[in-house]
Amino acid sequence: MQQRIRILGISGSTRSASLNTKLLHALSKLAPANVEIEVLEGLEKLPFYNEDFEGENLPPSVVELRKKVSEADGIIISSPEYNYSFSALTKNTIDWLSRPYAKGVLSDMPVAITGASPGVLGTVRSQNQLRQVLHATNSKVLSRPEVYIGGAHAKFDTGGAFTEEAGRKMLIELIDNLATLIEQTRENQPSELAS
Amino acid sequence: MQQRIRILGISGSTRSASLNTKLLHALSKLAPANVEIEVLEGLEKLPFYNEDFEGENLPPSVVELRKKVSEADGIIISSPEYNYSFSALTKNTIDWLSRPYAKGVLSDMPVAITGASPGVLGTVRSQNQLRQVLHATNSKVLSRPEVYIGGAHAKFDTGGAFTEEAGRKMLIELIDNLATLIEQTRENQPSELAS
Numbered sequence: 001m002q003q004r005i006r007i008l009g010i011s012g013s014t015r016s017a018s019l020n021t022k023l024l025h026a027l028s029k030l031a032p033a034n035v036e037i038e039v040l041e042g043l044e045k046l047p048f049y050n051e052d053f054e055g056e057n058l059p060p061s062v063v064e065l066r067k068k069v070s071e072a073d074g075i076i077i078s079s080p081e082y083n084y085s086f087s088a089l090t091k092n093t094i095d096w097l098s099r100p101y102a103k104g105v106l107s108d109m110p111v112a113i114t115g116a117s118p119g120v121l122g123t124v125r126s127q128n129q130l131r132q133v134l135h136a137t138n139s140k141v142l143s144r145p146e147v148y149i150g151g152a153h154a155k156f157d158t159g160g161a162f163t164e165e166a167g168r169k170m171l172i173e174l175i176d177n178l179a180t181l182i183e184q185t186r187e188n189q190p191s192e193l194a195s
Numbered sequence: 196m197q198q199r200i201r202i203l204g205i206s207g208s209t210r211s212a213s214l215n216t217k218l219l220h221a222l223s224k225l226a227p228a229n230v231e232i233e234v235l236e237g238l239e240k241l242p243f244y245n246e247d248f249e250g251e252n253l254p255p256s257v258v259e260l261r262k263k264v265s266e267a268d269g270i271i272i273s274s275p276e277y278n279y280s281f282s283a284l285t286k287n288t289i290d291w292l293s294r295p296y297a298k299g300v301l302s303d304m305p306v307a308i309t310g311a312s313p314g315v316l317g318t319v320r321s322q323n324q325l326r327q328v329l330h331a332t333n334s335k336v337l338s339r340p341e342v343y344i345g346g347a348h349a350k351f352d353t354g355g356a357f358t359e360e361a362g363r364k365m366l367i368e369l370i371d372n373l374a375t376l377i378e379q380t381r382e383n384q385p386s387e388l389a390s
Contacts (some may be wrong), residue, residue, distance in 0.1 A: 088286040
């Protein structure tokens with residue numbers, strides 16, 4: 001029997017008809033039975049990152065987010081591209097999760113990235129910048145497949161399922177590779193029972 | 196007599212002891228008499244960028260910010276580097292100013308960038324990413340000098356003045372070059388009286 005895998009989805013947009021939020025929900029439907037993908041909500045309620053809030057003044061929303069992520073097996077980030085880069089919402093979420101220094105819950109965390117846009121480039125520029133950020137957080141970032149969903153407004157059906165065949169295969173490969181990375185990470189962790 | 200030049204400073208941090216906010220205030224003291232640098236406040240009160248808010252639902256804070264920037268002659272951005280990139284606060288401010296599409300007030304705007312950090316690299320990685328973003332906004336971004344203020348915590352006196360000699364010369368050059376770029380931009384604008 002396959003182990004259960006719990007993945008959290010971070011959408012970089014809270015727009016009501018967000019293509020990236022839609023993409024994460026479509027991914028959760030494409031996942032195999034042992035893989036659960038939960039899309040995080042309320043990220044827009046976090047304050048902008050400010051070190052003054054660390055310690056006793058940490059907002060409850062940040063405490064809750066860090067706890068939730070620390071309990072997950074992996075992360076999938078889908079960010080819109082604004083001005084050739086990731087959204088502020090995406091960056092703010094990552095910055096809060098990266099602290100406190102050397103104790104951030106993103107360190108060693110398996111992470112997959114993707115992104116959707118109406119244009120043809122499918123967020124390639126913002127994903128490249130995002131890889132630099134996730135190198136800083138010491139996350140285990142999946143290198144392949146690179147999934148840039150262009151023309152995304154025409155690739156979902158009315159129920160939110162992803163309909164374009166080639167993209168769907170890549171999305172399934174993205175989940176599969178992330179699940180494999182998570183399993184490898186588990187195997188390499190020293191077991192508490194092995195001492 | 197030299198023309199008056201009005202520059203707005205955008206700090207990417209609202210931390211109470213922010214080195215980048217301090218740097219912008221120090222810059223305003225180094226500016227020549229005809230150049231005024233006003234550091235923008237309250238940027239942390241903007242919501243995260245969301246296209247749903249454009250049009251009739253635009254928050255008053257965004258309306259006010261766009262108006263203020265449209266009336267300025269130039270911008271200086273000083274952002275902290277978090278996870279090898281600019282802060283979410285920096286990106287969010289730029290994203291709001293870049294919209295609505297093709298009508299953003301940052302288009303053709305002269306912009307200088309700098310940044311301060313306690314470490315030796317002085318925000319070089321985040322400034323490189325920021326240049327890509329400001330290319331997207333079609334701003335006139337100053338290429339030289341490149342000003343990376345490392346070890347910044349030891350470079351201000353108790354009154355907030357920037358004390359390190361080599362860095363001070365570069366900061367003065369930054370203001371001078373931005374002022375020159377602003378004057379060139381004015382000269383190249385078609386005069387309403389010239390028809």
